[in-house]
Amino acid sequence: MYGRDYQGRTINFEASGGLVHASLIMQDQETDTYWSIMEGKAVAGELKGSELVELPYGEKMQWRHWKKKHPDTLVLSVDGREDASQSYAWYYGSPEGFNYVRATDDRLETKEPVFAFHRNDIAYATRQKDLENGQSFELEDGASIFLYRKQGGSKFQSTLAFVSENGFEQRDGEWIEKGSGAGFDPATGDFADASAERLGGFDTFWYTWSLSNPETRVLELELATEPRRKPEQHGGTKGAKLTPRT
Amino acid sequence: MNLRKTVSMSALGFALVLLVNGSDAAVQKQPEDYEQILPRGTIAAINNPTYVPASEAMVAPSSWVLGVVIEGQPRAYSLTLLNSHEVVNDTIGETNFAAVW
Structure with missing residues (x-):
């Protein structure tokens, strides 16, 4: 989800029909500026340099769950249809990138599903499979990020991301924002009293993200066998660390 | 003489405008590695x-x-x-x- 108001005008985006490193490039219909979703900014044209405003309001889920959660929802209808057949199934099942593009950064596999985001001009990525039932990582600026994916959930589910200056910890199986003591509720996908700030980001593949963001920090889980790990710091769960690009 | 100078200055100015417009057009170029x-x-x-x-x-x-x-x-x-x-x-x-x- 992106804002459409830039430099005093409201613009309409569309697919440019082109790609950079196999990731979508949009153009706006008013100035023809090229916008890179993966870089989060305008990369060529009149509005070049404008940061793409990300709105962290979107959430992917199956229709039956969304409808139950929001019975008063409106549904997009195009030419009398609200749904269509799955057209990209082959792509999700393949180890190859689009157009056979591969990652040049081999820290992760080309088609490793990752959650990736920018914070303070630094790009981060982490494996989606490490995020089941929640995981917390410390970022370069000292803040902590909490990332959550439902265990055994679909690859289409959205990773939920929250940041806090106070950090997060797991107590008795529940994730807590340490400043407020508020717990994360997997049913609502939020912390009580909105005590942690929601952060946007991408559920994507490693090659798409890393080709556009070569300086990405990969957030890795610490191995349980690592020496001198203090269990109490991590609430008895696997801890997390940063692996800068080597 | 002055008139000729004025004309040539105008021509130079026009050329500069063209150059500036030319570089504007360059800004509109496609992104690097665009396919x-x-x-x-x-x-x-x-x-x-x-x-x-x-x-x-x-x-x-x-x-x-x-x-x-x-x-x-x-x-x-x-x-x-x-x-x-x-x-x-x-x-x-x-x-x-x-x-x-």
């Missing part, structure tokens, strides 16, 4: 989206949607429709946004 796969416009964005209430929507229960709540108003976009159009340019209340997937 045009389909002609622009092949994937038509939706600019004036229309909606039906949940009770009228023909969506399979297991189909995936991108859901959004802005200013208290929920909307759902089928991922398969988003696949075909890539972008929905939408507005809820004061918020102008693009749903992209």
